Amino acid sequence: MKRLLGTAFALTLSSGVAFADTVRLGTEGAYAPWNFLNDNGEVAGFERDLGDELCKRAAVDCEWVTNDWDSIIPNLVSGNYDAIIAGMSITEDREKVIDFTQNYTPPDPSSYLALSADVDLAGAVVAAQATTIQAAFVAGQGWTVVEFATPEESVAAVRNGEADAVLADKSFLDPFVGQDGLVMLSRMEQIGGGVGMGFRKSDTELRAKFDKAIQSMKDDGSLNELIAKWDVATQF
Amino acid sequence: MSCMQTISDYGLRSIGIGERLLPTSDFTLCQQFTLIGSGMIWNIYFGVLALLAGFFLATAVALGKASANAWVRKPSQWFVFLFRGSPLFIQFFFAYFLFLTLRSEIAFFEPFTAAWLGATIVLFLNTSAYAGEIFYGALQSVPKGDTEAADAYGFSGFTKFRKITWPTMMRLAWPAYTNEAIFLFHATTLVFFSGFPAWKQQGDALYYASYFADKTFNPFIPYPILAGYFILLTLIVIGLFSLINRRLNRHLPQLSRPKIRYRPKLFR
Amino acid sequence: MFEYCANPDSLEGLTWLSCYLTTGKHLSFYTSFGTVLLLLAITAPVALAFGFGGAAMARSKVGPARLFGKSYISIVRGVPDIAFFMFFVIALDQGFEYLRHQAMCPDWDQPIRQGNDFVVCSAAKLPLSTSPQWIHEVYGFFLAVLTFAIVFGAFAANVIFGAMNSVPKAQIETAWAYGMTTRQTFWRIIVPQMWVYALPGLSNLWMVLIKATPLLFLLGVEDIVYWARELGGTKHARFTDYPHGDWRMWYFLALLVFYLAFTKVSEVVLDKLMKRLSLGQATAGGEALRRAAQ
Numbered sequence: 001m002k003r004l005l006g007t008a009f010a011l012t013l014s015s016g017v018a019f020a021d022t023v024r025l026g027t028e029g030a031y032a033p034w035n036f037l038n039d040n041g042e043v044a045g046f047e048r049d050l051g052d053e054l055c056k057r058a059a060v061d062c063e064w065v066t067n068d069w070d071s072i073i074p075n076l077v078s079g080n081y082d083a084i085i086a087g088m089s090i091t092e093d094r095e096k097v098i099d100f101t102q103n104y105t106p107p108d109p110s111s112y113l114a115l116s117a118d119v120d121l122a123g124a125v126v127a128a129q130a131t132t133i134q135a136a137f138v139a140g141q142g143w144t145v146v147e148f149a150t151p152e153e154s155v156a157a158v159r160n161g162e163a164d165a166v167l168a169d170k171s172f173l174d175p176f177v178g179q180d181g182l183v184m185l186s187r188m189e190q191i192g193g194g195v196g197m198g199f200r201k202s203d204t205e206l207r208a209k210f211d212k213a214i215q216s217m218k219d220d221g222s223l224n225e226l227i228a229k230w231d232v233a234t235q236f
Numbered sequence: 237m238s239c240m241q242t243i244s245d246y247g248l249r250s251i252g253i254g255e256r257l258l259p260t261s262d263f264t265l266c267q268q269f270t271l272i273g274s275g276m277i278w279n280i281y282f283g284v285l286a287l288l289a290g291f292f293l294a295t296a297v298a299l300g301k302a303s304a305n306a307w308v309r310k311p312s313q314w315f316v317f318l319f320r321g322s323p324l325f326i327q328f329f330f331a332y333f334l335f336l337t338l339r340s341e342i343a344f345f346e347p348f349t350a351a352w353l354g355a356t357i358v359l360f361l362n363t364s365a366y367a368g369e370i371f372y373g374a375l376q377s378v379p380k381g382d383t384e385a386a387d388a389y390g391f392s393g394f395t396k397f398r399k400i401t402w403p404t405m406m407r408l409a410w411p412a413y414t415n416e417a418i419f420l421f422h423a424t425t426l427v428f429f430s431g432f433p434a435w436k437q438q439g440d441a442l443y444y445a446s447y448f449a450d451k452t453f454n455p456f457i458p459y460p461i462l463a464g465y466f467i468l469l470t471l472i473v474i475g476l477f478s479l480i481n482r483r484l485n486r487h488l489p490q491l492s493r494p495k496i497r498y499r500p501k502l503f504r
Numbered sequence: 505m506f507e508y509c510a511n512p513d514s515l516e517g518l519t520w521l522s523c524y525l526t527t528g529k530h531l532s533f534y535t536s537f538g539t540v541l542l543l544l545a546i547t548a549p550v551a552l553a554f555g556f557g558g559a560a561m562a563r564s565k566v567g568p569a570r571l572f573g574k575s576y577i578s579i580v581r582g583v584p585d586i587a588f589f590m591f592f593v594i595a596l597d598q599g600f601e602y603l604r605h606q607a608m609c610p611d612w613d614q615p616i617r618q619g620n621d622f623v624v625c626s627a628a629k630l631p632l633s634t635s636p637q638w639i640h641e642v643y644g645f646f647l648a649v650l651t652f653a654i655v656f657g658a659f660a661a662n663v664i665f666g667a668m669n670s671v672p673k674a675q676i677e678t679a680w681a682y683g684m685t686t687r688q689t690f691w692r693i694i695v696p697q698m699w700v701y702a703l704p705g706l707s708n709l710w711m712v713l714i715k716a717t718p719l720l721f722l723l724g725v726e727d728i729v730y731w732a733r734e735l736g737g738t739k740h741a742r743f744t745d746y747p748h749g750d751w752r753m754w755y756f757l758a759l760l761v762f763y764l765a766f767t768k769v770s771e772v773v774l775d776k777l778m779k780r781l782s783l784g785q786a787t788a789g790g791e792a793l794r795r796a797a798q
Contacts, residue, residue, distance in 0.1 A: 021626075021633055021634060022633055022634055024633065024640075029734075030734065030737075032740065032742075032743045033742070033743065036743055037529060037734060038529075038743070038744065039527040039528060039529055039744055039745055039746065040527065040528030040529065041527075041528045041529040041531075041532045042528070044743075045743070063637055065637075065640070066726075067724065068721065068722075068724070070446065070449075070450060071455070071594070071724075073453045074449075074453055074454070074455055074594055075594065075724075077453070077620045077621050077622060078594050078597060078598055078622050079601070079621075079622055079623065079624070079629065080597065082633070093261065093451065094453075097453045097619075097620045098620075127433070130434065130443075130446075131446065131447055131450040131451075135437075136258075136260065139256075139257060139258070139436070139437050140257060142256065144435065144436055145435075145436060145437060146433045146434070146435050146436075147433055147434045147435075147437070147439075148433050149429070149430060150733065150737075152733075152737045152738060152750070152752075153433075155738070156750055157433065160336045160340060161339075161340060162336065162349055162433070175740040175742060175743075176738075176740075179738075179749075200621045200623070201618065201619055201620070201621055202618045202619075202621045202623050317764070317767075317768075318764070320711075320767070321763060321764045321767035321768070322715070322760050322763045322764055322767075323715040323716075323717075323718045323763060324715070325718040325719070325729070326718065326756055326759055326760050326763065329752075329756050330756065330760070333753060418582075422583075422584035422585070423584075425584045425586050425587070426586065429586065442584075442586065442587070445587075445590075446590070449590065449591075453620060454620070455590055455591035455594065456591055456595065459587050459588075459590045459591045460591075462583075462587050463579075463582075463583040463587045463588075466582060466583045466584055466587065467578075467579060467582035467583060470581075470582040470583075471582070
């Protein structure tokens with residue numbers, strides 16, 4: 001089902017580049033538009049396009065693997081795949097455990113979705129996905145946070161009145177605006193840093209390769225094109 | 237920060253007493269032990285409440301299944317089949333969905349979507365079905381001689397049930413019922429994991445264990461701590477149920493008393 | 505799938521549904537039912553083997569073996585299965601790679617644990633990073649089977665341990681009187697007879713196993729719950745040809761029906777099996793067993 005030999009694979013073979021080890025890219029596959037499964041059950045989205053292009057530029061064969069978000073870092077450090085490319089914000093806590101490339105999107109603000117535009121957040125019930133930076137943020141503000149296992153359920157909680165607002169990445173919430181009367185509040189939060197690829201700390205060589213590839217995409221503007229195509233963040 | 241300080245800050249965190257913010261960096265073993273232990277309050281709460289309430293419904297279900305009246309028997313049979321035939325995971329999903337729908341119609345159902353009430357109801361129904369089946373099996377094995385003797389002594393109706401049938405049924409069912417209790421406590425870990433949302437970061441032991449696993453990126457410390465707490469809880473449950481078992485069988489000669497053995501005689 | 509599915513926007517009603525239900529994703533969903541059944545079919549005998557080993561150890565005359573067997577049974581059963589599922593797969597994987605590393609790369613000079621990283625030489629990796637994806641999937645499946653088998657093996661061990669002790673003492677004493685050794689008594693007298701006593705417990709265990717499968721997704725296997733959640737979630741028109749709202753309800757309903765039906769079938773089959781075994785045992789024991797199984 002997930003037998004996804006990236007297009008990069010075919011390209012490398014046909015252009016006769018020296019055979020390299022396969023790089024396994026770990027992603028979640030449940031976070032549109034960053035990464036999701038399309039109707040055929042293949043990984044698609046901004047990061048699929050980006051990852052395939054980066055692999056081409058770094059001249060490595062890549063293979064896509066999906067993994068549950070909760071165990072995505074433990075599985076990387078345990079060596080089950082070689083890189084995380086899953087809309088993961090670069091944070092201090094994570095940098096203690098894994099190394100990031102430079103960011104491939106500028107920081108994406110977190111925003112609120114509610115049924116009415118004038119929710120008083122301080123007295124409201126705010127939904128978030130469990131153990132995300134957003135959940136920690138709401139708790140830190142002293143507001144009432146209610147945590148759901150998946151981002152989908154946290155949005156559903158607002159729709160059915162369980163919560164007054166939901167806090168999540170703006171790009172994730174954007175497609176929901178207008179559905180069932182959901183509106184986005186004007187208030188936004190800058191919580192996470194930019195998004196980058198994660199590597200094992202011992203894998204410096206591979207990280208450098210991808211870092212260089214990201215730089216080259218930034219330089220020739222192709223990264224901005226991709227960001228615009230999938231509307232995941234502001235451009236560089 | 238000393239460990240005593242941590243315990244007083246977080247010991248009751250799961251029910252909203254103490255520090256409001258969970259630790260966010262420099263996690264110590266003491267913090268993990270304290271918070272996961274604090275979460276056990278919820279596991280015990282769910283388990284004890286569901287077990288106590290479920291005991292009565294289970295008795296009713298067992299009698300219903302044994303009833304000659306099809307209007308009583310069929311619903312009892314279906315109730316047991318539905319709750320024993322489907323995973324608890326899916327029962328939580330549907331219950332939460334049902335409570336959400338109800339509350340949008342009737343204000344009375346407002347608190348039902350919170351775990352303290354909603355999840356308790358699901359666990360209560362679930363354990364009633366399992367225990368009901370156990371009690372039913374025991375009811376079927378009550379020696380005919382006992383009831384005949386009761387008839388001969390002039391017992392009848394409710395008195396006969398209360399003084400003769402019911403105590404024997406309990407005695408026969410108790411070892412299996414002990415296992416059901418243990419399974420029920422284990423099942424309480426599913427409440428916040430898949431079923432109900434956690435409010436204000438107040439969750440059960442598994443919730444805090446996965447919080448630490450997520451923050452430290454190391455699953456090898458918090459989950460074994462969780463496992464340790466549950467082994468302790470299991471031992472306590474076995475101990476308590478053995479005491480009751482002794483009392484139930486106190487009229488029997490020492491050697492023929494059935495011992496409590498933890499056997500997976502039932503399914504969840 | 506069908507020719508007319510090329511342009512889903514123009515479809516309506518049943519035609520739309522027929523296209524929707526045959527997307528690649530849905531086919532994966534249907535396949536995952538097979539995955540779950542396959543896993544059950546493989547896990548059951550493996551767990552039985554673990555259980556047999558555990559029970560044999562728990563009643564062993566050798567102290568350490570008995571201690572190991574008994575603690576395996578009581579520790580694993582005292583803990584909710586979910587707690588094991590959360591870290592077992594990674595632990596097993598690292599354990600295997602560590603052993604292979606020791607055997608295959610003796611002259612490796614770097615530490616295996618580098619901070620949080622777990623680094624073994626590339627020859628020791630499981631599976632090798634050059635292997636195709638399906639090998640990775642088979643390996644992941646194998647780890648899931650092993651985890652299930654270890655957890656449910658402990659339950660099986662408990663049942664089998666009880667069953668071994670239920671074999672009438674007179675039988676064993678007779679065996680000794682005939683001059684059989686302990687080993688002969690175990691294999692020729694206890695093992696053949698214990699199955700009848702173990703069956704009620706084991707069939708219950710089978711039911712437990714069925715209902716533990718919704719937790720498979722924790723072990724990295726893309727099971728029916730994984731796909732039900734994925735397919736049921738809200739789909740926006742930007743990312744799919746078949747946009748819809750929150751349909752998880754319907755997918756979970758399908759799972760509910762699947763589990764109820766599977767339970768029913770299992771009950772019927774096990775009932776028949778039990779009846780046949782009891783028929784063969786026209787003794788008081790067989791009679792009691794028949795009553796106990798109800």
